[in-house]
Amino acid sequence: MSFQRCVGLEVVDEALYQQYREGMMPILIRYGGSFRYDFTVAKVLKSETPAPINRLFVIAFKDKASHEAFFADPEYKKVREKFFNPSVRNSTVLATYEINH
Secondary structure (H helix, E strand, O other): OEEEEEEEEEEOOHHHHHHHHHHHHHHHHHOOOEEEEEEEOOOOOOOOOOOOOOEEEEEEEOOHHHHHHHHHOHHHHHHHHHHHHHHEEEEEEEEEEEEOO
């Protein structure tokens, strides 16, 4: 089983967002997480949120507990505060789900 989250972002500073990804990746790996899909979005045809989306990804963990522990990790929170918050204007969780393998 794995727990996954599909997220749409409005990235406003690509270079800073890349620093966020580089800084959070070792922490993500430590929790057994990975990115299954990662897209830049050229055109959104339909959206239920007024927030623009120009980046879409699916992040996966072995279970929901690992997912929650990753996002609660103090080291992750520092990286998020420094790089994610100033580089991303909007974040929309499109779905969370569990997959039985």
